[in-house]
Amino acid sequence: MSQFGPFSYAITIFLMVAGLYIVIARNNLIKKLVGLSIFQTAVYLLYIVPGKLIGGTAPIVAEGYDTYSNPLPHVLILTAIVVGIATLALGLALVVRIHEAFGTIEEDDILREEHAPR
Amino acid sequence: MSNDLILRVVAKILIPFILLFALYVQFHGEYGPGGGFQAGVIAAAAVVLYALIYGLDSARKVAPDWLVETMVAAGVLLYALVGVAGIVFGGNYLDYFVLGTTPVDGQHRGIFWVEVGVGITVSGVMLKVFYMFADRQP
Amino acid sequence: MNLVAHLPILPVVVPLISAPIAVLSRRGSVAFVLATTASWAALALAVALWVQVGAEGTISYAIGNWPPPWGIEYRIDTLSAFVLVLVSGVAAIILPYCRRSIEAELPREQHYLFYAMFGLCLAGLLGIVATGDAFNIFVFVEISALASYALIALGRDRRALVASYQYLIMGTIGATFLVIGIGLLYLMTGTLNLADMRQRLADVSDMRPVLTALAFITAGMSLKLALFPLHQWLPNAYSHAPSAVSAFLAGTATKVSVYVLLRFYYSVFGAGLVSDLGLREVLLVLSLAAMFAASALAIFQTDLKKLLAYSSVAQIGYITLGLSFESVAGLTASIVHLFNHGITKAGLFMLVGGAVLVMGGSDMSRLAGLGRAMPLTSFGIVLGGLSLIGVPGTAGFISKWSLIVAALERNQWWLVFAIALSSLLALAYVWRFVEAAYLREPAQPREGGREAPPSMLISAWILVAASIYFGLDSSLTLGSAMAGAQSLLGAAP
Numbered sequence: 001m002s003q004f005g006p007f008s009y010a011i012t013i014f015l016m017v018a019g020l021y022i023v024i025a026r027n028n029l030i031k032k033l034v035g036l037s038i039f040q041t042a043v044y045l046l047y048i049v050p051g052k053l054i055g056g057t058a059p060i061v062a063e064g065y066d067t068y069s070n071p072l073p074h075v076l077i078l079t080a081i082v083v084g085i086a087t088l089a090l091g092l093a094l095v096v097r098i099h100e101a102f103g104t105i106e107e108d109d110i111l112r113e114e115h116a117p118r
Numbered sequence: 119m120s121n122d123l124i125l126r127v128v129a130k131i132l133i134p135f136i137l138l139f140a141l142y143v144q145f146h147g148e149y150g151p152g153g154g155f156q157a158g159v160i161a162a163a164a165v166v167l168y169a170l171i172y173g174l175d176s177a178r179k180v181a182p183d184w185l186v187e188t189m190v191a192a193g194v195l196l197y198a199l200v201g202v203a204g205i206v207f208g209g210n211y212l213d214y215f216v217l218g219t220t221p222v223d224g225q226h227r228g229i230f231w232v233e234v235g236v237g238i239t240v241s242g243v244m245l246k247v248f249y250m251f252a253d254r255q256p
Numbered sequence: 257m258n259l260v261a262h263l264p265i266l267p268v269v270v271p272l273i274s275a276p277i278a279v280l281s282r283r284g285s286v287a288f289v290l291a292t293t294a295s296w297a298a299l300a301l302a303v304a305l306w307v308q309v310g311a312e313g314t315i316s317y318a319i320g321n322w323p324p325p326w327g328i329e330y331r332i333d334t335l336s337a338f339v340l341v342l343v344s345g346v347a348a349i350i351l352p353y354c355r356r357s358i359e360a361e362l363p364r365e366q367h368y369l370f371y372a373m374f375g376l377c378l379a380g381l382l383g384i385v386a387t388g389d390a391f392n393i394f395v396f397v398e399i400s401a402l403a404s405y406a407l408i409a410l411g412r413d414r415r416a417l418v419a420s421y422q423y424l425i426m427g428t429i430g431a432t433f434l435v436i437g438i439g440l441l442y443l444m445t446g447t448l449n450l451a452d453m454r455q456r457l458a459d460v461s462d463m464r465p466v467l468t469a470l471a472f473i474t475a476g477m478s479l480k481l482a483l484f485p486l487h488q489w490l491p492n493a494y495s496h497a498p499s500a501v502s503a504f505l506a507g508t509a510t511k512v513s514v515y516v517l518l519r520f521y522y523s524v525f526g527a528g529l530v531s532d533l534g535l536r537e538v539l540l541v542l543s544l545a546a547m548f549a550a551s552a553l554a555i556f557q558t559d560l561k562k563l564l565a566y567s568s569v570a571q572i573g574y575i576t577l578g579l580s581f582e583s584v585a586g587l588t589a590s591i592v593h594l595f596n597h598g599i600t601k602a603g604l605f606m607l608v609g610g611a612v613l614v615m616g617g618s619d620m621s622r623l624a625g626l627g628r629a630m631p632l633t634s635f636g637i638v639l640g641g642l643s644l645i646g647v648p649g650t651a652g653f654i655s656k657w658s659l660i661v662a663a664l665e666r667n668q669w670w671l672v673f674a675i676a677l678s679s680l681l682a683l684a685y686v687w688r689f690v691e692a693a694y695l696r697e698p699a700q701p702r703e704g705g706r707e708a709p710p711s712m713l714i715s716a717w718i719l720v721a722a723s724i725y726f727g728l729d730s731s732l733t734l735g736s737a738m739a740g741a742q743s744l745l746g747a748a749p
Contacts, residue, residue: 016436023425032425040432046439058151072448076391078155080435083398087428089247090405094421096254101414114415191279191372198273204320211265212320 008049015042029098029105033091040084047073047080122171129171136164144237148226154233158240165241166248174252186245193239200231263308264317264330267301267340268383270294271347275375284358284367291371292351295378299348302340302382306736309337314743316388324388325449331388335591335740339385339515342595346507346602346719347378353606353715354500356708360613361412361498370410374504377403381512390438390448390524393516394431397480400512401427404505408497419492426479426489433476434516440469441524454524461529470533473520481513483576484546487569494565495618499609502561506568507602507719511594514575518590522744527582539580544674546573551681555688560608560618563685564601567644570678571597577671578659585662587741592733593655596643596726600651603719604640607633610708610716620688625698630707634693636720641686643723646679650727654734 015038022035051073059068095105102110144157169177204213214228215221259266274294278287309315309332317330332340351374358370380400384393405427409420442448444465445456460466475486482490490510494502521530530536547570554566575597578590610633611626612618626634643650656675663671707713726733 020429023429029421036425036428039429043432043436043439046436047442050443060150073442079391079395082155083395083402086402087398087424090402091421091424093247093250094405094409094417094424096251097409098414098417098421100254101417110418114418187282188280191276195273195276195280198269198276201269202273205259205262210318210321211262211269215321 008045012042012045012049015039015045027107029095029107029110030092032107033088033095036091037084037088040080040087044077044080047077125171129167133164133168136167137161140164140237140241144233145230147233148229154236154238155240157233158237158242159244161237162241162244162248165245169248169252174249178249181245183249186242186249189238189242190246193235193237193242196235196238197232200228200235204228260304260308262317263301263305264315264332264386265319267298267305267344268330268379268386270297270301271375271382272379275372275379278368278372278375282368284364284371287368287371288351288355291354291375292348294375295344295347295351298344298378298382299341302337302344305332306337306341309334325447325452328392329388329449329451330386331451332386333740334736334743335515335518336385338591338595338736338740339512340382342598343381343385343508343512344378346598347374347504349715349718350500350504350507350602350606353503353609353712356712357500357609357613358498362410366410370407373403373407376400377407377504381508384512385515388450390441390450390453391435392448393519394435394438397431397434397516400509401431401480404501404509407501408493408505410498410501411496412498413496415492416496419489419496423489423493426486430476430479433472433479437469437471437473437476437520440465440472444469450519450524454526457524457526461526466525466529467533470520470525470529470535474517474535477513477517477520478542481510481517481576482569482572484542484550484569484573487546487550487572490569491562491565494568494605495559495561499605499612502565503602503605503609506564506605507598510568510572511598514572514579514590514594518579518587518744521579522587527745531582536580536582539576543573543577543580546570547577547674547678548681551678551685554685555681557685558620560611560620560623560689561605562618563688564604564608567682567685568597568601570682571601571644573678574655574659574675578662581662581666583662583665584738584741584745585658585665587744588734588737589655589658589662591737591740592658592730595733595737596651596655596723599719599726600640600643600723603716603723604637604644606712606716606719607636607640607708610712611637613708613712614706620692623689623692624696626692627694629698632707632713632717634689636717637693638686638690639724640720641689643727645682645686648727649724651723651730651733653727654730658734658737 019035019039019042023032023039026032026035051070053067053069056067056069057065059071098110099105102113104110140157140161143152143160144154147153147157165177165181168180201212204211204216207216209216214225216224217227218224271294274290278290281287281290314331314333316324318324319328319330358367362370377400380396380403383396384400387393387396405420405424408423409417441453444460444463445453447453447456457466479486494506497505550566550569550573554563554570557563557566575590575593578586578593608618611623611630614630615622615626643652646652646656656679659675660672
């Protein structure tokens with residue numbers, strides 16, 4: 001069990017649901033991406049929090065330390081963060097292009113515009 | 119911001135240290151916290167700071183587009199080729215054990231080149247993203 | 257240096273290396289040669305793997321010489337070898353097609369980037385199938401997905417951007433659900449190796465996080481494979497992407513997602529857990545909904561590419577229907593349909609891409625009189641359509657026949673009627689094309705006889721011919737699918 005006990009899971013789940021809610025409920029394409037990022041960040045917590053041991057240090061062998069935290073979640077989440085950044089960058093790039101093509105980043109307006117003749 | 123004297127001077131003093139810190143994080147990554155991802159972002163941040171203060175065109179003279187695009191691909195290629203080197207020297211893919219005379223030596227050498235590749239690609243990608251967004255005219 | 261020992265990793269590495277070299281070359285023609293060579297090499301390697309797995313059984317490969325379960329293991333069994341051959345084969349046949357198609361659809365300065373993205377997407381899809389490590393699956397899912405968002409956004413129409421954005425949101429939610437599921441499994445078992453995970457799950461399989469993980473992975477992969485109510489991203493993405501991309505993704509991306517679901521269900525959780533949670537019933541209902549609702553929606557489309565996209569959603573319903581039986585016969589039907597539908601739909605999208613090139617659009621009104629203007633293309637589309645319906649002598653018939661056999665084995669007679677009825681709906685949407693192409697007069701008369709460029713036509717016809725061939729001689733596909741299904745269920749306790 002980590003230092004924060006079940007609260008860390010409560011926070012993780014709160015962030016997860018909040019992020020997902022933003023993705024579903026918001027109409028603005030940028031806000032959707034913000035929600036998506038929060039959602040992904042919650043997953044980073046889900047992995048990292050259980051990897052921390054009370055009193056554990058970074059797993060580098062040194063005198064006087066015999067309790068180490070699990071380094072694997074950090075490595076995994078480093079990869080997931082990079083994936084998240086790539087997704088965010090690609091998403092923002094798409095929003096910029098959508099703004100240039102449609103003149104708006106509100107989903108409703110775009111859908112209306114799509115069906116109207118150009 | 120290009121007319122602000124304080125910013126220009128401070129940036130000029132800071133940028134070498136940012137780059138030096140990037141190199142420290144890059145090459146100390148085997149022994150302590152750090153590595154290619156962080157170093158690449160820090161190095162890219164130096165160029166981004168330069169672009170913010172001195173303008174995008176001056177930054178393009180320092181890190182031209184062709185260089186940035188080459189960095190994006192070259193780092194990945196370096197990483198993949200380290201993996202192939204493992205096969206060439208008689209191990210498995212990404213096998214660092216066979217890269218040196220002793221297994222520990224080999225691990226050092228393998229992770230060193232992989233992190234160099236990661237650092238090059240990450241700073242290339244960060245700059246590419248920055249250029250792409252900064253280039254757009256509203 | 258003995259390359260045979262490295263076969264499991266090479267199909268992934270070769271396209272992966274081709275991508276950065278393509279970027280460095282900065283020339284569309286060089287990048288094309290590289291990507292084509294890489295994908296044909298990947299196909300050759302995948303076939304070699306298939307032969308080797310057939311002779312020696314499951315192959316395990318330790319990346320970096322760290323033995324599993326500590327290191328990342330690549331694990332090739334009969335099922336993954338079969339899917340590897342499908343994915344690399346579709347890519348290898350599509351790439352020669354890309355050259356003319358991409359020249360017509362993309363500005364010249366983007367060509368080399370297109371081939372680099374294609375290489376990355378292919379490497380990602382092959383990596384998903386080859387790896388035996390749960391987190392590695394997630395990473396490759398994201399590599400292939402990010403590459404495919406970029407590929408879709410290259411479409412000519414501005415709606416391609418919106419389609420790509422929607423796919424990005426849905427795909428990222430799906431992949432994140434997958435990674436939540438994997439995280440929960442890692443918490444419960446302390447391992448990421450799929451085979452090791454399976455053994456350790458036996459002790460904790462009745463605990464709630466494991467069931468939550470199963471639910472997250474099911475929901476996430478259902479999004480990625482476009483199971484019926486979660487399919488909203490697919491029709492737009494397929495219809496606005498460049499033709500070559502539609503063909504490639506339709507033939508491979510959703511199929512690989514089905515593979516991931518199969519892998520987690522039967523190689524990690526085991527059949528017992530899956531049916532305890534009632535997932536079979538859920539899959540059955542959703543598959544039937546897909547077969548009927550998506551087919552019905554397909555009938556009312558005015559755009560041929562969109563019609564084919566909705567038909568893909570319906571056909572995915574057949575694949576998941578086979579999954580819901582949870583018997584060797586049902587899984588065989590799923591796997592064989594995964595293959596048959598992959599080649600058929602890829603061939604169809606390629607032919608439609610040729611028609612779009614000549615006619616200027618895939619709207620039904622534009623395609624009126626296609627039968628006379630482009631006889632080879634429209635005949636190919638009709639043959640592919642027959643395979644979608646499941647007419648005897650086509651690959652689609654083999655899939656439906658094995659589905660019916662699996663249904664009868666469970667004494668579910670009514671499913672036979674359901675399958676037949678939804679085939680009638682497929683007949684209706686294929687007929688819409690036949691009517692437009694052969695019975696309707698073109699709006700303005702065109703000079704007849706101008707076909708798509710030969711390189712495009714030949715590649716597309718190879719796939720259509722394959723879908724007929726595998727309908728006449730199904731021993732190869734059915735045999736491999738059966739072996740794959742047996743290995744999946746044979747591992748069950």
